[in-house]
Amino acid sequence: MKKRNLGFYLRIYRKILVQDLKSKMSYRADFIISTVGMIFTNIAGFVSFWILFQNFPSINGWGYYEMLFLYGFSLVSLTPVQCLFDNNWSLRQYVYSGDFIKYCFRPINLFFYFQSEVFDIKGLGQLVFGVGTLVYAWGKIGLACTPVMIIKTVIFLITASLVMIAVQNAAAATCFWINNSFYVLDLSMRCKDFARYPITIFSPLFKFIFTFIIPVAFIAYYPSLVILRPGEAPLLSWLSPLFGCLFFWLSYKIWIFGAMKYSGTGS
Amino acid sequence: MVIKMNLKKYLTLTRAGIIESLQFRASLFVLVLGNLLYLTVVYFLWKAIYASAGTDVVNGMTFSDTLIYLVLATALFNFMEMYTVWDMGRNIQSGKIVLDLLKPMGYRSYLFWSFSGSFVVNFFGVFLPTFLVVYIVTWGAIPIGISMLYFVIAVVMAVIINYSIDFIVGTICLYTESIWGINIMKQVIVLLLSGATIPLAFFPEPFKTVAEYLPFQSIYNTPLTILLGGTGTEAVFEALGIQLFWCVALLAFSSLFWKLSLRKITVNGG
Numbered sequence: 056m057k058k059r060n061l062g063f064y065l066r067i068y069r070k071i072l073v074q075d076l077k078s079k080m081s082y083r084a085d086f087i088i089s090t091v092g093m094i095f096t097n098i099a100g101f102v103s104f105w106i107l108f109q110n111f112p113s114i115n116g117w118g119y120y121e122m123l124f125l126y127g128f129s130l131v132s133l134t135p136v137q138c139l140f141d142n143n144w145s146l147r148q149y150v151y152s153g154d155f156i157k158y159c160f161r162p163i164n165l166f167f168y169f170q171s172e173v174f175d176i177k178g179l180g181q182l183v184f185g186v187g188t189l190v191y192a193w194g195k196i197g198l199a200c201t202p203v204m205i206i207k208t209v210i211f212l213i214t215a216s217l218v219m220i221a222v223q224n225a226a227a228a229t230c231f232w233i234n235n236s237f238y239v240l241d242l243s244m245r246c247k248d249f250a251r252y253p254i255t256i257f258s259p260l261f262k263f264i265f266t267f268i269i270p271v272a273f274i275a276y277y278p279s280l281v282i283l284r285p286g287e288a289p290l291l292s293w294l295s296p297l298f299g300c301l302f303f304w305l306s307y308k309i310w311i312f313g314a315m316k317y318s319g320t321g322s
Numbered sequence: 323m324v325i326k327m328n329l330k331k332y333l334t335l336t337r338a339g340i341i342e343s344l345q346f347r348a349s350l351f352v353l354v355l356g357n358l359l360y361l362t363v364v365y366f367l368w369k370a371i372y373a374s375a376g377t378d379v380v381n382g383m384t385f386s387d388t389l390i391y392l393v394l395a396t397a398l399f400n401f402m403e404m405y406t407v408w409d410m411g412r413n414i415q416s417g418k419i420v421l422d423l424l425k426p427m428g429y430r431s432y433l434f435w436s437f438s439g440s441f442v443v444n445f446f447g448v449f450l451p452t453f454l455v456v457y458i459v460t461w462g463a464i465p466i467g468i469s470m471l472y473f474v475i476a477v478v479m480a481v482i483i484n485y486s487i488d489f490i491v492g493t494i495c496l497y498t499e500s501i502w503g504i505n506i507m508k509q510v511i512v513l514l515l516s517g518a519t520i521p522l523a524f525f526p527e528p529f530k531t532v533a534e535y536l537p538f539q540s541i542y543n544t545p546l547t548i549l550l551g552g553t554g555t556e557a558v559f560e561a562l563g564i565q566l567f568w569c570v571a572l573l574a575f576s577s578l579f580w581k582l583s584l585r586k587i588t589v590n591g592g
Contacts, residue, residue, distance in 0.1 A: 088503035092510075099510040103519050107371070109526045110380055115370045242356035249363045256370035261362060 064167060071171045079176065086176070093177040097130070097184045115256050121283055122251075124192035129251045129275035130185030132215035136223050137178030140170050143227035147236050155317060165314055166307060196283070204282065210296060211278035217299035218273040219247060224306035231313030243269070250274035266291065270302055331427065332435045339439015350447050357396055357452070364392050381523045386463045387550055388521060390456055394549070395518045395542050397452040398477070401444040402484050402541070404437040407508060410492030411501030423584075430580060434485060441481075465551040472558050476545035479565040484541050486572035487512065489580070496583050517543035537568040 079086055104126060108119050117125075146169070149155040158169050198204065226243035230236035246269050254262055254272040265272045277295045280288040291298075343350070372378070372385045383391070410433070413419040425432050457464055491508045495501055513519050515538040522533055522543045533539050544561045 082500075084498055085500035085503065088498055088500040089506075090503070092503035092506040095507045095510050099514045103514060106520050106525055106529070110524050111371050111375050113374050114367075115374060238352040238356065242352060242359070245356065245360060252363075252367055257363075257366045261366065 064163070067163065068167075068171050072174050075172065075174050076176070090177045090180055093180045094184070097181055101126075101184075101188070115253055117253050120192045120195040122253075123188060124196065124283060125253070125275045125279050126251045127185050127188030127190075127192055128212070128215070128279050129247070130181055131189060132212050132274055132278075133219055133247060134178050134182040134185065135216040136219045137181060138175050140220055140223055141175040141178075142170055142173040143223050144240065145173070146227045147230040147240070150230050150317065155314075159314075159317070166310055198282070208282055211281055214296045214299035215274045215278050217303040218270050218295075219250075221299075221302035221306035222246065222269065222271070224303075224310050228306070228310040228313040231316055246271045247274060250276070252276075270298070273298055273302070332431070332438075335432070335435040336438045336442065339436055340442055341439070343440040343443040350443070353400060354448060354451075357400065357448070360396060361393055364396075365389060368392070381521075383521060383523055386460045390460055390463055390550065391521050391546050393452065393456050394546055397449045398480070398542060398545070399513075399518060401441060401449045402481055404440070404485070404488065406433065406437070406485065406488035407492045407495065407505040408501060409433070410489075411495040411505070414495055415501070430489060430577065433489070464549060469548055469551050469558070472562065473545055473549040476548050476562060476565060479562070479569050480541045480545050482569050483537060483565070483572055484512075486569075486576045487537070487541075489576045490572070493576070493580050493583050496586060512538050512541065515539065516541040517546075521546075537572060540565045540568050 104122070108122070112119070114122065146155075149158075158165055161168050193200075222243050223240070226240045227236070229239045233239070249265070250271045254265055254276045257265065262272075266277075273295050277288075277292045280292045281295075368385060368388055372380070372388075378384055410419075413422060419429075422432060423429055487508070491504055494504055498504060515533050515536055517525075517533070517539055518541075522530060522539055525533060540561075544565055548558055548561060
């Protein structure tokens with residue numbers, strides 16, 4: 056069999072994407088309302104953030120604009136997981152109803168095919184909101200705007216996204232073993248809200264948990280340190296691209312392992 | 323005799339709901355675990371916030387007040403959130419709603435009573451343990467006395483208000499056929515304006531007044547402020563009165579809105 060390269064997968068992805076968008080467009084009202092809902096979520100998140108800082112000027116030595124930077128950073132880095140891996144939310148139902156079997160019969164990578172089926176456009180609103188916040192905070196802090204800085208930011212944003220994708224993959228894959236995995240997935244999604252706080256506020260035990268077990272600290276805190284306070288960034292921050300890839304690879308393996316274990320419902 | 327029959331049919335639904343929820347013991351466990359994790363984060367976050375503030379009391383709330391407030395808000399959320407909108411939306415899309423409409427009781431009560439089972443389970447499985455833990459950990463911060471009774475009354479009304487809002491939003495799904503967007507909007511608005519994420523006391527001025535005129539604050543802010551004491555009896559009765567007003571108004575509105583919308587219902591296939 057011919058070895059499939061990246062180009063092959065990109066071509067397939069484009070084809071599936073077009074079909075998905077067509078089917079989304081046939082429910083136009085739903086599409087618009089969902090987009091508005093997403094914008095609402097972001098605005099509400101920002102308002103609660105703002106209210107908090109109306110009462111308290113800083114948290115643990117982190118000022119308003121620095122926290123805003125963390126916030127924007129986490130929003131941007133959460134976009135890929137929202138847009139590209141949204142089908143993870145339905146995995147549970149596919150496995151439960153037995154429809155998952157349809158993915159197993161295609162001569163392409165199972166994980167790729169499953170995730171490519173849904174592209175969530177409303178995540179793009181979050182991207183715009185996040186980039187806006189990030190740029191605003193960037194200007195207010197007075198960070199230099201050199202090509203090196205920008206490349207660094209992009210690399211660390213990608214890193215952070217990989218971590219979030221990994222967390223979601225692993226959480227979604229639990230449905231291969233336990234029946235009602237919605238709560239696991241829901242829990243992991245709630246953890247992403249913790250990502251926007253500096254990890255230094257936690258006790259050592261929770262620092263450890265949020266670094267290595269549920270690695271939410273890699274979603275915003277560790278990577279942002281490299282940009283905001285390079286002098287203070289620990290080794291872990293600089294290594295976070297490595298960790299991003301590692302976590303992603305691990306979650307992929309868990310997901311595939313679960314899928315291989317899948318035996319169908321017999322219907 | 324008729325009343326007894328009526329009660330029996332509702333309680334049968336409650337019983338079925340309890341049995342159904344107990345089927346998912348594992349999810350209850352994950353829920354509690356998730357709460358613990360969430361509350362730990364809340365604890366450390368607000369501890370850092372209060373440490374940075376330099377004073378013990380901010381906007382009339384101490385650190386332990388804020389903590390109790392937020393912890394119990396989460397516990398209340400777990401037991402009040404019934405995913406009504408999801409259920410209604412899905413039933414509308416799949417057409418199952420037709421079968422529910424044929425049942426020998428109003429759809430609104432049918433839905434409520436089918437949820438009441440998970441209510442009971444979550445009350446004893448999540449809310450009560452959380453409450454006891456909070457009570458013991460912050461020994462003395464929650465005054466025991468008549469305010470407990472007011473708290474229970476306030477929670478009952480909060481449940482009704484919350485359900486009515488959910489039902490109204492679910493009815494909107496009849497028109498829009500969109501579930502996710504409508505539901506997320508509702509959830510975001512309710513959680514923010516009810517003071518579930520940040521106590522209303524922290525809201526800066528124009529926002530606070532606006533929030534106080536809306537029904538959402540009756541869901542979380544009223545019961546929790548009453549529980550924490552600090553306000554006089556008069557203020558408690560005023561808050562309960564406002565709650566009662568919203569209770570009646572929203573019940574009436576949701577009932578009317580549903581009746582009008584029912585004529586519009588179109589179900590694909592069956």
